[in-house]
Amino acid sequence: MPLYLALICVGALLAVSVYAIVQRRNPDISRNVYRLCIALCGILFLAAVMPRGAHVVSATLPLGLPWIGMHFRIDVLSAFFLAVVNLGGAAASAYAIGYGAHEKDPMRVLPFYPAFLAGMNVVVLADDAFAFLVAWEFMSLASWALVLTHHHEAENRRAGFIYLLMASFGGFALLMAFGVLGGVDGAYDFASIRESTKEAWKAGLVLALAIVGMGSKAGLAPLHIWLPLAHPAAPSHVSALMSGVMTKVAVYGFIRVIFDLLGPPAFWWSVEPMTFGAASALIGVLFATIQSDLKKLLAYSTIENIGIIFIALGLALAFKANGLALPAALAFTAALLHVFNHSLFKSLLFFGAGAVLSGSGERSIERLGGLIHSMPKTAFLFLGGCVAISALPPLNGFVSEWLVFQAILLSPSLPQWTVKLLVPAIGVALALSAALGAGCYIRVYGVAFLGRPRSEAARAAQDPDRWSLGTMAVLLTLCLMAGLLPSLLIDTISPAARDFVGGRMPTQAELAWLSIAPVAQSRSSYNGLLVFVFILFSAYSAKWVIHKFGSSRSRRAPAWDCGYIETSPTTQYTGSSFAQPIRRTLGVLAFSVRERLDMPAPGDMRAARLSVDIKDRIFDYLYAPLTRAVETCASGLNILSLLTIQEYLALVFGALVFLLVLVAI
Amino acid sequence: MSSDLFMVSNALIGIPAAAAIAVALEPEYRRSAIINVCASGATFLFALVLLIVEPESGGYLFVDDLNIVFIVLSTFIGFTTSVYSATYIDHEIETGRLTSANVRFYHAMYQALMCAMNLALLASNIGLMWVAVEVATLTTVLMVGIYRTPHALEAAWKYFILGSVGIALALFGTILVYMAAEPVLGHDAMVWKTLMQQASRFDPRMLNVAFVFLMLGYGTKVGLAPMHAWLPDAHAEGPTPISAVLSGLLLNVALYAVLRFKMLLTANAAAITPGPLMITLGLASLIMAAFMLYRRDDIKRLFAYSSIEHMGIIAFAFGMGGPLANFAGLLHMTMHSLTKSAIFFSVGHIAQAKGTQKIAEIRGLTQSQPALGWSLVAGVVAIIGLPPLGIFMSEFLVVSSTFARQPLLAIPLVFGLLLAFGALLLRLIGMAFGEPSRDAGEVKASMLPLYAHLSLVLLAGLYLPSHLVAWFQNVARLLG
Amino acid sequence: MEHLTIDIAHVLAGALVLTSFMLLYQDRLSGLINIYTLHAVVLSLSVAWQAYYQDAPHLYVTAAIAVIFKAVIIPFSLRRIIERLRIHRTVEVVGGVGVTMLIGIFLMALSLVVMLPATASADPLAREDIAFALAIVLLGLLMMVTRRNAVSQIIGFMSLENGLILAAAGANGMPLVVEISVAFSILIAFIVIGIFLFRIRERFDNVDLFELDRVRGGRS
Incomplete structure (x- = not known):
């Protein structure tokens, strides 16, 4: 039915x-x-x-x-x-x-x-x-x-x-x-x-092909290059669907083929998803951090999250291959939970980006700023999305990433040395990407929504219509609910874990106070509600204390200008300034950054210019040579279209003689 | 032996022949266009009757499961193209590119071509088939050169020379088949039926040499590399309905001949297996054409190379053999004919609307000519093998079955497919999207044939009627 | 007697091959046409001998066509064409005569190697005939490949067709339909080529194929 x-x-x-x-x-x-x-x-x-x-x-x-x-x-x-x-x-x-x-x-x-x-x-x-x-x-x-x-x-x-x-x-x-x-x-x-x-060879082949096939759609590095181009190009609600939902369909395909169709796994199957997942998580978050196009940034962040999901899936394979049903179920559940969570907050963020785009006409955060004044409702909802995707409690992003970490902590029980050594390294990468991810969203929010408007468009921006705001509000509520009541979701997923990795997490609904415990309550547990109550309580008490003993009214003062007279909004800390430390430290390694400073000599009244070239190394080293090779071959073979009739006849003649010689011997 | 059948298959030859004469005597071009459409329609109807009548053979014509597929397809496309051609020719006369005398000649040649192709498909005798293919070549040569521009003459000349050499090689192969069969069959050694029944008793060495000649000879007409050179020019310089007929029909007719002889060789266990040769030529055509697609700047040449590419895929599929690959090959051939002629239908009107065939000067079609532009998008999407259109199904079967049997062969296949995909997509996006380029004039486009072809291709991508499937499977079994 | 008959057939077929070599060697257009006439005469003799040997009277028709059409009409019109186009000059040969002749000898050897084992079961008359025919076909192709001038290419093509007819005549009892169709198709082919030559002369200064290629002007 x-x-x-x-x-x-x-x-x-x-x-x-x-x-x-x-x-x-x-x-x-x-x-x-x-x-x-x-x-x-x-x-x-x-x-x-x-x-x-x-x-x-x-x-x-x-x-x-x-x-x-x-x-x-x-x-x-x-x-x-x-x-x-x-x-x-x-x-x-x-x-x-x-x-x-x-x-x-x-x-x-x-x-x-x-x-x-x-x-x-x-x-x-x-x-x-x-x-x-x-x-x-x-x-x-x-x-x-x-x-x-x-x-x-x-x-x-x-x-x-x-x-x-x-x-x-x-x-x-x-x-x-x-x-x-x-x-x-x-x-x-x-x-x-x-x-x-x-x-075994068939399984290996299918695994590799599935990684390539599903990974190219999900945005797994190094097959991710289309994603930051295509997601921003579409209208925002379509971007949300592509980033939030379509990539998940690819994850579904991967699970279907690898966990279901391919039969019982061997431990080495886990290596590929985990490695590519970790690479995607890092590459995604690093590029997200330095992007200034809002929608492009969100697309890179999708790559990061897909990486996290694939790490969890790889872990689930490793545990499943070794018959460790409970950790396998934990990793698998974490993956699915992250699928669900990411689809919620990524849609929310893309809707927010769409609202900013339609409200101000700008996609670059360098020309925004102060949107919290001109579009307060969007600003609030977008903030919620940022908190969720940065894996901060009590929202839902935290729960799934925490579960992935819990699964990583169980890896010492794996018998194979390869995996045993690999997983902690993956864990480090994951931790790094989580931290950078949070930094990335602080940057987005701080630059685009806080401070003073950097352009007239940002000053004149307006909140979108009721439908848009309502949808975003609903999504934020769902994010919050999923963060507060993860036990319900985990229990919903557990039949899938049972069918696909042969184990299930302990039933969470039985735990008191809506806590969740991945393995056993004695080992580790998390209670979103408690965290939420604590945050609310401390926030309100802080507010109470401040208003009680300090001033009870909010004041607005001009921005501190270091003693200079004119303070145009362009003197504010920009997105590029924010990203500079990361760009400088990791720039050579990951992005092949070239910074050029054009500093006029003293006395010269011309403005100084700093230009930064950022290139995607994967594009330069993988795709550009391929394109060039195709171009070269195409030009080379193009001679074939310019021959004389005689030369074409010579080709036929040659083929005929060659085949006759073949037949003769 | 049923006499009805003979009426029917004779009609397939007779109607076009009569129409060719009638059209040649008719000075008024609009009326001759109507005769052209009616005759093609009647031929198609008779071809449909063949589907109902029990297939039997005798005399100089015969009908079996293999050629009936080709016959119905070719008369159908012949019919839709004649409908399309009427509007196309109207426009050419209005713009003064053709005179009404040209058109009279054109229509006569069109019907002569239909007659020759039907004869080639129905002939029960390999000699007769050869004659018919030769006549088909000559009529198309004349039509390719009809614009009388230096380029058109050059294209026709090239087509004529390469085609004649090809046809000469095919004749030599035919003689060799006769010589191989003659000791066994005596003077009946040119009739398909007896040839097929006794194939295992022929001298295999003779058959091998014969197949080399037949493969290269008829392969020239199929457009397989390295004998393909006539094809792009002939497609690009002739009137567009002829490009549609060339790609949609004539290539198939030549392919039909190759398949017949392949069956003959397969039936003889001691002879070489024709598979590897077909696979090699197929892959060579596919990859060569895929690379060539990148450097095209003429829209009709672009799609002509795409035809070479697809004939390569089809030859590859038949070369692989086996029920799956043969089924895929037949399906691919049918879908390619329908899709490619649909593409040429839209390309013809696009070139008329924009006043140029230069790809660089055609932009933003989906905005300036939405119907034509989106049809082109649909056609190209179909031809590059995306679902839900029919070519996806055949490519699915070819690639997956090849990869399961011969993974190493699948790699060049997929490489070529992807290359061609990239090239066509790149050009499509350039032509269909972006800021529209200037229009040269109004065009009354005849969209009906185009929509008919595209909807058939769409339908086949989702649902194949069980009759058709049974036929294809039967033929796939015959092909071994 | 049997031997003598077969020997005569072989001598005629061999003469045809020899004439093909002469065609390959000849570098003047008018000379080429003369040798082609010889080619056609030898062909018709050969076909006539087959007709006598196989007791197949219809082959006499083919022989007659060969004489009348190929040895008289075609050379005549070709001469007219080259006179009208004023191209009595020397034929350029691509690659040099020596190399071309060497390749020709290789092709001759190849056709023997290919055909003799393949026809082991066929009757001895057909055996060598078909090998010679293959050689003529290959030599004709070689000529088309090495010549630049359209007229000499047409002659190459026609010598190729002669090879086909030799093969068809040698094939024991091959139905008449084929011979007629071959003759017929050559007729059509020639008419078409004639039309083309006429047109080409109209458009271009001469019928050198390189001239044709020049109009391409970087089209692709």
């Missing part, structure tokens, strides 16, 4: 796409489409959380490969991701009711938006390789069209190109992975794949 309901809703989403095209002249079309999307995502969310009984539900439609059909299935894992997708989808649609009104050419968004939602839903429902890949590529295709919404800017066109090319690269990797799994006879349905035997 829930499955059929879900499939009908997917069909309805596609119908909404058609409706958008048919009704393109209708002035209300934008609202109508988004309303329909909210409704359908809502139903899909209900279908995901609807009790399914003990059974796994499956269905086959006579579509796709004729001798296989299209298989669909809901189990605990797909239900969880279905909920994540549609929660994000409903939120983005609700936000877009207001935000979409700013769109100049809505017909470049409306037909593709519901299709994008439908694609993501089908990926999590698919139960055979063909359906999975069709949905997967369809999702890429629809989001590609959305990335090209503002196609007049060359940068966006480039983003669209790189995005779809990378998506297709990943798609081919998955295609080959499924080719190995499906075998010579082409048994592509997941049920037969599960039953087939996989030799």
Whole structure:
């Protein structure tokens, strides 16, 4: 029943796409489409959380490969991701009711938006390789069209190109992975794949291909380059979907293939996800820290969070391979919890960025500032998102990252030395990225929302409409709830952990006062509610003390100007200043930074200039040579199109003689 | 033996032949366009009748599971192209690029081409098939050169020379097949049916040499590298409906011949397996064409190279053999024909609207010509193998089955596919998006054939009717 | 008697190959046309001998076509063309005569090596005939590859077609339809080439293929 309901809703989403095209002249079309999307995502969310009984539900439609059909299935894992997708989808649609009104050419968004939602839903429902890949590529295709919404800017066109090319690269990797799994006879349905035997080399191949395929979509370094280009290019509600939700669909694919289809793991499977995860976490956060484009920054931060999720998944593999069911369940739960949490706060932050963009027209934090005065509501909600993503209690980001750390602390129980040595190093990387992540968001908030406006646009900015604010408020509330009541979520996830890693965390609902305890209460536990109460209490008591003994009224004074006369807002501490220490210390290593200072001689009245070039080394060392190689080959081979008829005949003649010689001997 | 069948398959030859004469006698170009459409439509209807009539053979024509797929496809595209051609030619006459005498000739050649292709597909005799392919070549040569510009003449000349050499090699191969079969079959040694039944008794060494000639000879017409050189120019310089017919039909007809002979060799256990040769030529075409795509600045040449690329994929799939790969090859061929002709339909009108074929001067189509622009997007998205369109399904099967059987062969295949993907996507984004470039004039586009093709491709990507599947599977089994 | 018949057939086929070599060697256009006439005559003799030997009267038709069409009409019109275009000058040869002849000998050897084992079971007449025919085909191709001038390329192509006819005639009892179609297609081919030559002359100063290539002007 829930499955059929879900499939009908997917069909309805596609119908909404058609409706958008048919009704393109209708002035209300934008609202109508988004309303329909909210409704359908809502139903899909209900279908995901609807009790399914003990059974796994499956269905086959006579579509796709004729001798296989299209298989669909809901189990605990797909239900969880279905909920994540549609929660994000409903939120983005609700936000877009207001935000979409700013769109100049809505017909470049409306037909593709519901299709994008439908694609993501089908990926999590698919139960055979063909359906999975069709949905997967369809999702890429629809989001590609959305990335090209503002196609007049060359940068966006480039983003669209790189995005779809990378998506297709990943798609081919998955295609080959499924080719190995499906075998010579082409048994592509997941049920037969599960039953087939996989030799070690096959498993290794599939693992590598899955990392490449799913990783390229999730934004795993070094396949992440499209993400900071494409996510900012799309309209903000689509960016939120791509960053918050679509990357999670890729995580789903990874779990499905590695934890489910590939059978019992070997311990070395964990190395790849953990290493690439750690690399992504670090690269993501470092680039986020030095970015000044708000949406680009959020995209880099997504890379970081995907890294954290893959670290947790790698840990779960390592524990599972060694039969350590409880730690495996802990790591797996942490990963899924982080998936859920990240989808919430990343959507919230992108909505905030969208509000800033539509309110001020600026994406660069260097030209913002003081938004807390001009858009106070957005500022508050954005602050919540920043706190959540920086993994500060009592919000939800803390819980999942804390659980990942708990899992890392259990790694000494692993028998293999490789993993035993690797995991602490990963832990260090994770700690570093968590700290840097917090620093990164302090920078964003401090530069963009606090201080004084750096531009007229920032001064004149306004809070967005009710729909946008309402959606953000709902998301923030959900973040808070997930932070305060993680035990409910953990218990919801535990059936998935049971099915996929063969163990479950202790039932958290039995613990008193809504605490959570990853292994046992005697070892470590966390109580979000308690922290929340403590924070509220100390904050209010501080306020009380200050107001009691100090002044009871807030005063505004001019900014301290070091004794100089003129203080333009440009003298404020900027985002680049904030990032400078990190850029200087890690610049050479990670970003190949070049700083050029043009200091006029004394007496020269010209302004001094400091210019900073930041390059992505991965782009320079991996992608640029590839592009050059293709260019060189293309130019070299191009001679073939300029030959004379005679030379073409010579080619044919040569081929003929060569083959005759072959036949003769 | 059913006499109805003979009426039907004779009609497939007779209608176009009669129409060619009728059109040649008709001075008014609009009326001749109508005759052209009607004759092509009638041919298509008769081809559909063939689907219902029990396939049997006899005389000089025969119908079996393999060629009926080709026949229906080719008459369908012949029909839609004739519809498209009517509007296209109208515009060419209005802008003075063609005179009505040219058009009279053009329509006569169009029908002659249809006749020749149907004959090539239906012929029960390898000699007759060869004659038909030769005639098809000559008619297209004349149509490619119809604009009489130096470039068009050069393209036609190149096509003619390379095509004649190819066809000569194919004839030599045909003679060798006859000589291999003659000791066993006597004077019946050119009839498909008997050839196939007795194939295991032929001298394998003779067959090997014959296949080299046939593969290179008919391979020239398929457009496989290194014999491909005629193809881009012929596509680019002729009228666009002819580009659509070349890519959508003529390449298939040549491919059909190659497949027939491949079956013959497969049936003889002692002969070389034709697979490796087809795989090599296929991969060479795919990768060569994929690289060439990057340096194109003419929109029709771009898609002509993409045809070479896809013929490479198809040859590769048939070279791999086995039920999955053969099925994929047939499906890919069908989908490629439909998609590529649809792309040429839109490209033709785009070139008319923008007054140029230069890619650099075509920008922002989705804004300036939304219908054409989005159709081009849909067509290119289909041709680069994205779902939910039909080519995705065949590429899925080719790549995954190849990777399961011969992982090392799958790597160059995927490499080539990705290269071509990148090149076409790059050009597509440049042409379809961005600030629109200046229009040269109004164009009454005929969108119906375009939509028909695209919706068939979309449908096939999601759902293949079981009849079609049964057919394809049957043929895939025949191909071994 | 049997031996003598076969020997005569082989001598004729061998003469055809020899004429092909002469074509390859000849570097003046008018000389080329003369040798092509010889080529066609030898072909028709060879086909006629096959007709006699196989007792296949329809082959006499083919022989007659070869004489009338290829040995008379075509050389005549080719001469007209080169006179009208004023290209009696020397044919440029790409790669040098010596190398070309060496390659030609290699091709001859190759065709024997390829064909003799393949035709072991065929009747002895067909055996060598088909090997010679392959050699003529390959030599014709070689000529097309090494010559720059369109007229000499056409002659190369036509000598290639002659090889095909020799093969078809040598194949025991091959149905008439093929011979006619070959002759017919050559007719069409020639007409088309004629049209093209005419057009090309109209557009360009001469029919040198390099001139044609010059109009490309960096198109791609």
